[in-house]
Amino acid sequence: MRSDALTANPIYWPQPEVSGETKPFWDACGRGEFLLQRCDDCGRFQYPYRGFCCHCWAGRPRDVPSTGRGTVWSYSVVRRNRSRGHGTEPYIVAVVELEEGVRVISNLMDCPLDDVAIGQPVEVYFQPLDDLSLPLFRPVPAVSDQG
Amino acid sequence: MTPTKTRAAIAGAYEHPTRFAPDKSEWLLMAEACQGAIRDAGLRPEQIDAFFTSATAPEGGWLGACASVMAADYLNIHPRFIDETDVGGASFGYYVNRAVMGIEAGLFKCALIAYGATTRSLGVNVGTVRYDDLTGQRISPMPDAFEQVYGTTVTSFMGLLTQRYMHDYGLTSEQLAHVAVTMREHAALNPDAAHRKPLTVEDVLSSPVIASPLHKFDCCIISDGAAALLVVHRDLLPECAKPPVWLAGFGESIMHHEGGLGDWAAESREMVRRACRQAFDMAGVGPADIDTAMIYDAFTVNVVIDLEGAGFCGVGEGGAFVADGGLKLDGGSLPTNPDGGGLSSNHPGRRGIFLFVEATRQLRGEADGRQVPGAETAMCTATGAAFLARRGSAAHILTR
Ligand SMILES: [Zn+2]
DSSP, X not given: OOHHHHHHOSOOOOOBOOOTXXXXXXXXXXXXXXXXXXXXXXXXXXXXXXXXXXXXSSSOEEEEEOOSEEEEEEEEEEOOOOSTTOOSSOEEEEEEEETTSOEEEEEEOSOOTTTOOTTOEEEEEXXXXXXXXXXXXXXXXXXXXXX | OOOOOOSEEEEEEEEOSOSOOTTSOHHHHHHHHHXXXXXXXXXXXXXXXXXXXXXXXXXXXXXXXXXXXXXXXXXXXXXXXXXXXXXXXXXXXXXXXXXXXXXHTTSOSEEEEEEEEEHHHHTXXXXXXXXXXXXXXXXXXXTGGGTGGGTOOHHXXXXXXXXXXXXXXXXXXXXXXXXXXXXHHHHXXXXXXXXXXXXXXXXXXXXXXEETTEEGGGBXXXXXXXXXXXXXXXXXXXXXXXXOEEEEEEEEEEXXXXXXXXXXXXXXXXXXXXXXXXXXXXXXXXXXXXXXXXXXXXXXXXHHHHHHHHTSSOTTOHHHHHHTTTTOTTTOSSOBOXXXXXXXXXXXXXXXXXXXXXXXXXXXXXXXXXXXXXXXXXXXXXXXXXXXXXXXXXXXXXXX
């Protein structure tokens, strides 16, 4: 039970299971890196993290940390979630298109519900849970140098 | 064009009239639907040699692993062939496909397809909980750890799809509301429909947002319910009580995440297009030959995407099609879901089977008060399994 997460956010993040296959991804999250993989044979990116290249079944997927920057590809303001642990406050589920072209699902945090829009620039950050760090996204100003 | 027929036809079809049955079990509802279908067909239970059903646990009951063997035991039938392929609410279309394939291959002659669920009685919030919360399971390492953990629900998945579809193809919430309004108009003509009180576009748009941009009335209802179909080889038709409804063509297709590179919105339509193309080609007909359509309306957006995918209108034209009354029994170019659909009549969680019952009623001319005059050829399309972008579609052409 993460009482801090429950009080700080409307989202209850259940603890995900980690397998030997996905452990490198979660280890990287602990270092503040969002890991994508790129195949050394076909050159394509893949997500979520897995132990083979799902595009060509031949090459080895190499770990490639994402820049962590992207844009909102789609979003939904969730106003009803009756799962155990969830409160009644709305929150944003988003599909983020990373600069590498990969689409990932996450929560868009620290964003007024009326401001969220497709195309909005966002960046990753990491929320510590009990046993791992969970990648989340937050808005970045449209005109700013993120270097 | 007159459709080419397979050797398989629907000989019996029955939709349980209940929408709320707290005094029964989903097993009994299914059995009562089977009794109804076998009576409708004029056949006997011992003639059933293939059986198809879907697990209902966790959303609609207790029937879980090994569903077809467990249910065959309860019904005390002895099928040689069983299947419980799971594509969520579209599963029943897949069973019809497999029944036709088995009949064409000479494996069996009398296939029972059955479903029962008590989702409403059990108080299951199918569309507004995380799936792991529904099952009581943990967040699996793949893929739930990358998805469910973020507080996703079925409605939020469909909200993500709808938002992007609106962005890419100009669809609006007001256009979607017309789908719900038309389904309610049709439900008013169906004495068994769960919700028959008139609904306006304004009612839909002012109803609570469940997961934006989807309002409460963009989402299907939650009911108890059951249905059964008998799909038989034409050799059995002389024994049957009613004229056959022929399976003329079928198709199926799935989509998923493409390793993180897929376009969920476009592919949702392309998946439907592939399934429908296969069905049309097999039957030798096209969209202009369809007199009435049964489109699985789990959410209003499903209808728009299926209309565009099937080719009843062009890409990006589905919103205007529904807003202009294209779905209406009264004057629409494609009378759709005359029974009121999942939005107003019956949706216990896996609606797919009801499409075939209503298509059968329509093609037999049995749809009192909501009959599409002279309906000769019907189409069913269904999309199920909304685990983010992992979904499957089934499409069918039926003819009398
Ligand atoms: Zn590769």
